[in-house]
Amino acid sequence: MPQPITMVKRPDATGGEALYVEYCIMCHGPNGMGSGLLARRMDEGNLELRDNLTAEYVVTAARLGIGNMPSIPRGEVSDEDLQAIGEYLAAGPHGGGQ
């Protein structure tokens, strides 16, 4: 199993990327539950490597939950922070810093 990615492994991350590492990468990193289940349905299971995500889709999927992903409430991740995460993923693919 690869080592989990946390902020110590992305020391230069700021903004949406830093928020993604703090709130999302536990399940959406290379060995996470989210990546594993997405890989069963699509070619690219790792969200950071996708080139077809929109911020709106990310925010909707996270807020409402989708498939096996539980919803992420505002108390945990604010609207502002979730928007920044969505914009970061929409600007993908992001290849570095694995």
Added chain:
Amino acid sequence: MAELRLPPDFTLQKLVQAQRAFESVLGANKVFFEELDRTSYLDKFAVNDEAHHPSGAIACESVEEVQAVVRIANQYRLPLFPIARGKNLGYGGTAPVLEGSVVLDLSRMKKIEFDEELGTVILEPGVGFYDLYDYVQRNNLPYWLSTPGNSWGSVMGNALDRGVGYTPYGEHTKNICGLEVVLPDGDLVRTGMGAFSNAPTWQAYPFGFGPGWDQMFVQSNFGVVTKMGMWMMPEPESLMGMDVEFDRPEDLKVMVDTIAPLRRERVLTQSPSIGNWMRAAAVLTRRTDWTDEPGALSDDVIDAIRKQFNIGWWGVSLRLYGREEVNKAAYKILEEAMGNAGPMAIKPTSWVKGQPLEYTGWTGTPMTFPMQNVNWYGGRGGHIGFSPIIEQDGDKALAQFQRTYARYQEWGVDYQGSFAFGERHLTNVNAMVFNKDDPDMMAKIDPFFRTLVADAKEQGYGEYRTHLDYMDLVADTYDFNNNALRRLNEKVKNALDPNGIIAPGKSGIWPRAFAGERGQ
């Protein structure tokens, strides 16, 4: 979407007033009463989608804010349901016991204070396993975490629900050393040596003076925990052990009887977990990869799964932690004992500081991939667990397995069971994975669960932890002297929380104010 549900005997007008009061102390951006918010705080793995709807949520970022909202809740007699990170999936997650409660979301409180010499830490509720792991890595601290299979949640939240990991520090509730708690009247207390204002030993000595209160705030609704002291395991020089497979279901007896004395003697200091072939299959594959036959998996399919993964009917991993010379001596004992037990295969493993580390539960690495098991039946998956405490005895464990397995066959549910060692008990975790998009399956989960509870009750086996739906049912099984323990818990509850505003119904403890809700 979830339309508004109010607590019993509550009005919309009062809720709006309470909401305004929360906004005045927290700011509107930490108060969440829209329909989207209610939906997002539902139990994602709910078996009954109609139960446990919150009326809204609030997020606190400091102890003072928690005290302020508790005072407001008292003023309006509005029930609050505190959550740490709300990732207690399979037990209710973010949702409250009592419909209409306001979720008190503590996930933004993320402070960590570490004592590097003693290996102790003070954590706020929002510190997740990944957050603590990052902190330890970043500061190069020579300590390992103990992580559960679902490490997405809060370290404190997990310990306060008696969650477990797999290292010698695996019984997380036992590592608690000192709490800070906001009581239901808004008062602030520190337990143990924390009650002594300038004691440097709050995380060193778990007891303090007089009655010990730490466990009173575990699985309870007597207060809102805002800080938890915890011991962490010093990084060992060596990690050594074996992964062992056994061929037949009946081998459970010899496995338990071989490992148990080693655990009681503390040759083994970690909590091995004996699990069946489903553990690997449900995480790595889907049921449709193997069969489309309905009912519980047939022996043919089980054989195919075992062959594919090269595993036994049961598997267990034993691990030794500590000085290399000590581990080498202990390993010889394990090798002889397990060899005599007649295993199918023994695979030794060993690591010494300086070598590349395995990133697994044995090394306290946080992980989420085990949750892939919710996709076993496809659809919107979920799971619920039935986990009684049984004797640490091979015959009893085998009987419990046979009884439970027969029920899984009868109800047509695929069996995922494990027997995890405490020092003198076994926790028999039985998972029921389900597909929320399969109405026939969903209709049988509740009656199946109740059957298992009743079977266990006959044997004297009670659950160690349960989902919101079953808190009353499980509390009822603890029935010595006409449920004397529940009476005691409720005397304490009513003394500490006369308005009954903190998590009414949690663990079957109902305050006077909401006593009519029991069993609803």
